[in-house]
Amino acid sequence: MKDTNTMNYSNTVHFRSRLQPSVPVVNKISRLLFATMLVGTAGFNVTALADDHEPRPITAEDYYRTVALSDTQMSSDGSLIAFVKTTVAEDKQSRESNIWLSKNGQAPIQFTREKSDFSPIFFPDGERMLFLSGRDNGTALYQIATSGGEAQELLRLEQGSIRDVAIHPDGNALLLTISVDAEVENPLEKAEEAEASADVTVISDAVYKRQGGYLNANKIGLWHYDLTNETLTSLTGNTNYNEGSASYSPNGDCITFASNRHPQAADGYFSSSIFVRCDDEERELATPIGHASNPVWTGNHSIAYVYREDAYAAPDLQHYDLTIDAYQVLAEAMDHSPNGLQYAANALFFTTDDRGSRTLQSLDLNQGGYRYLGGRGVSLSDVAISQSGRLSWVEHNETNLPQVMSAASLAEFTAGETQKITTFNDALQAELDLAEYEVFQAENERGDILDVFFLRPISVQQGQSYPIILNIKGGPGGMWGHQWFQEMQLMRARGYAVVFTNYRGSSGYGQDFAEQVRLDYGGADYRDNIVALDAALARYTWLNNERVFITGGSHGGFLTNWATTQTDRFRAAVTQRSVSNWISEAGTQAFPPLSMIREFGGSIWDNYDYYWGRSPLKYANRVNTPTLIIHSDGDHITPIGQGEEWFFALKANNVPVELVVFANEGHGLSRNGKPINLVERLNRIIDWFDNYN
Numbered sequence: 155m156k157d158t159n160t161m162n163y164s165n166t167v168h169f170r171s172r173l174q175p176s177v178p179v180v181n182k183i184s185r186l187l188f189a190t191m192l193v194g195t196a197g198f199n200v201t202a203l204a205d206d207h208e209p210r211p212i213t214a215e216d217y218y219r220t221v222a223l224s225d226t227q228m229s230s231d232g233s234l235i236a237f238v239k240t241t242v243a244e245d246k247q248s249r250e251s252n253i254w255l256s257k258n259g260q261a262p263i264q265f266t267r268e269k270s271d272f273s274p275i276f277f278p279d280g281e282r283m284l285f286l287s288g289r290d291n292g293t294a295l296y297q298i299a300t301s302g303g304e305a306q307e308l309l310r311l312e313q314g315s316i317r318d319v320a321i322h323p324d325g326n327a328l329l330l331t332i333s334v335d336a337e338v339e340n341p342l343e344k345a346e347e348a349e350a351s352a353d354v355t356v357i358s359d360a361v362y363k364r365q366g367g368y369l370n371a372n373k374i375g376l377w378h379y380d381l382t383n384e385t386l387t388s389l390t391g392n393t394n395y396n397e398g399s400a401s402y403s404p405n406g407d408c409i410t411f412a413s414n415r416h417p418q419a420a421d422g423y424f425s426s427s428i429f430v431r432c433d434d435e436e437r438e439l440a441t442p443i444g445h446a447s448n449p450v451w452t453g454n455h456s457i458a459y460v461y462r463e464d465a466y467a468a469p470d471l472q473h474y475d476l477t478i479d480a481y482q483v484l485a486e487a488m489d490h491s492p493n494g495l496q497y498a499a500n501a502l503f504f505t506t507d508d509r510g511s512r513t514l515q516s517l518d519l520n521q522g523g524y525r526y527l528g529g530r531g532v533s534l535s536d537v538a539i540s541q542s543g544r545l546s547w548v549e550h551n552e553t554n555l556p557q558v559m560s561a562a563s564l565a566e567f568t569a570g571e572t573q574k575i576t577t578f579n580d581a582l583q584a585e586l587d588l589a590e591y592e593v594f595q596a597e598n599e600r601g602d603i604l605d606v607f608f609l610r611p612i613s614v615q616q617g618q619s620y621p622i623i624l625n626i627k628g629g630p631g632g633m634w635g636h637q638w639f640q641e642m643q644l645m646r647a648r649g650y651a652v653v654f655t656n657y658r659g660s661s662g663y664g665q666d667f668a669e670q671v672r673l674d675y676g677g678a679d680y681r682d683n684i685v686a687l688d689a690a691l692a693r694y695t696w697l698n699n700e701r702v703f704i705t706g707g708s709h710g711g712f713l714t715n716w717a718t719t720q721t722d723r724f725r726a727a728v729t730q731r732s733v734s735n736w737i738s739e740a741g742t743q744a745f746p747p748l749s750m751i752r753e754f755g756g757s758i759w760d761n762y763d764y765y766w767g768r769s770p771l772k773y774a775n776r777v778n779t780p781t782l783i784i785h786s787d788g789d790h791i792t793p794i795g796q797g798e799e800w801f802f803a804l805k806a807n808n809v810p811v812e813l814v815v816f817a818n819e820g821h822g823l824s825r826n827g828k829p830i831n832l833v834e835r836l837n838r839i840i841d842w843f844d845n846y847n
Contacts, residue, residue: 253271262558313345318330466672558575608652659671711733725779731823780810
């Protein structure tokens with residue numbers, strides 16, 4: 155299960171992720187009164203006060219003012235930093251994005267003025283920039299001088315779409331990754347008008363849909379665009395496979411890319427190889443059999459990449475020497491899965507999940523092994539490192555909204571000598587009463603030491619008791635921790651304590667820890683969450699163990715369902731984009747039979763007892779917990795039927811239950827759904843708990 159929950163990132167082990175609220179009017183009124191009246195006095199606010207006013211509790215509607223930052227890029231000399239700023243549109247139905255530019259560490263200026271600009275990339279000389287934009291009726295590639303001026307349309311496809319861009323070292327050509335029908339010879343030509351035909355989709359491959367709907371006939375191939383002659387030619391464009399992670403060698407003579415060309419690729423076989431193409435000659439590198447991906451040039455004749463023997467294996471960092479056609483292992487069976495791999499100053503750099511933080515790590519090519527550079531207590535993403543050694547990145551944690559940061563060198567970064575580039579979220583942050591997580595440890599039955607993350611309610615008063623919400627992350631891979639996650643702070647603001655843990659199966663705690671949930675769904679993962687809850691109740695005696703609530707999304711939704719079949723201790727539950735029946739889930743979601751066989755140790759017919767035995771639906775007649783079910787009708791990871799089956803089962807067993815269906819939303823509602831729907835979801839979760847508190 156690949157969970158894209160707000161706080162979930164890459165997985166150490168490639169378990170698939172299933173991600174993660176009608177309310178009486180009185181509850182909506184009380185919600186507004188609560189937000190107006192509460193003042194934070196618990197002593198845990200770490201945010202600066204605005205104009206000497208007392209900070210206020212956060213509301214779901216504060217999401218509309220939150221600025222998202224992403225895709226930081228640097229010019230080769232480090233003097234320019236570009237990034238994408240995304241805001242909620244005035245109608246609250248969509249988002250708007252544009253590109254900002256900081257010169258020499260100064261306050262950034264808005265560099266593009268349209269509402270759908272993204273994916274900036276600098277030319278090698280730093281004098282021009284490319285970006286993609288949805289302006290002018292369709293996405294196209296634009297260029298603009300970094301000194302300013304009007305953007306000019308450079309390339310617009312009539313068929314297909316540009317997925318990625320790399321610029322040749324001499325600045326005269328582009329390497330484009332384009333998704334287009336494999337039969338299209340020239341994406342610049344308009345498609346012939348087709349005669350009217352039946353509206354039908356024909357499916358023959360096991361991999362036939364994704365989040366968003368059925369797959370079309372498009373394949374992702376590589377194309378060469380000559381900037382001087384304005385010609386587009388296919389490199390691997392007419393392909394029956396998909397290519398990605400493409401880049402030029404430092405001298406521009408060759409390109410490298412990754413592709414799954416296994417005979418069973420269309421069946422979802424876990425495989426990927428690294429290819430090198432020089433002067434129209436292509437060869438596959440003799441990497442070990444398995445999954446080699448994310449190739450990065452470390453010289454004109456050497457490439458680093460991430461390798462996994464199989465879907466559940468720990469990753470290696472390997473290095474390939476093209477002159478002798480051989481590889482070496484730089485870091486073997488890593489406990490930290492590398493993300494955003496890049497090369498600079500004779501070292502590899504990557505971010506990784508690290509016990510609740512997203513940190514930056516490096517590997518010296520001359521030494522091997524890898525080491526921590528910085529980032530504990532926060533989450534780093536979109537890290538860019540220039541040839542001059544300057545860094546930029548996006549940083550956030552539970553009390554600091556996203557901001558773009560910079561450091562003049564790696565030495566200054568590791569010493570904590572960093573510079574804040576943006577202030578977009580400062581005014582909102584200064585208004586809010588936010589609290590840091592209190593982190594303590596608890597031990598499960600196997601002897602694993604769990605990090606337990608705890609938020610106490612706003613305005614805790616001596617002699618009073620307070621309710622607590624067990625919030626279960628999705629996954630089981632991925633990690634929660636020191637990231638900006640409005641949901642947690644909102645629960646706190648509405649008077650609830652919150653507890654969560656990175657249970658067995660999560661990344662950031664080592665390969666052995668991540669493997670423990672395999673073939674034990676509803677076992678190790680469930681028990682670890684209960685350990686965390688019980689540890690919080692024992693540690694904070696002012697919590698009311700009769701007012702305990704539970705929620706979670708995707709795999710966390712499955713565990714929410716499962717928990718209510720195992721115990722009546724929860725006063726109310728909110729289950730989101732959940733799984734209730736692994737048998738029907740297997741046959742209707744986006745993952746093919748090969749993936750389900752890997753995940754469940756066999757097919758439904760080989761291992762029926764596990765599929766059905768770990769399905770909450772089997773035990774639904776045990777449930778007494780009032781339950782709100784939140785699901786989206788466009789979810790293809792945990793299809794709507796999973797929520798409907800759970801609703802039917804609880805109704806049939808006379809359990810108080812309500813099903814809220816968000817129209818035209820997918821599995822990612824909580825992170826990238828329509829803003830108005832995202833906010834509605836947040837309010838419904840806590841309103842449901844308020845009904846039973």
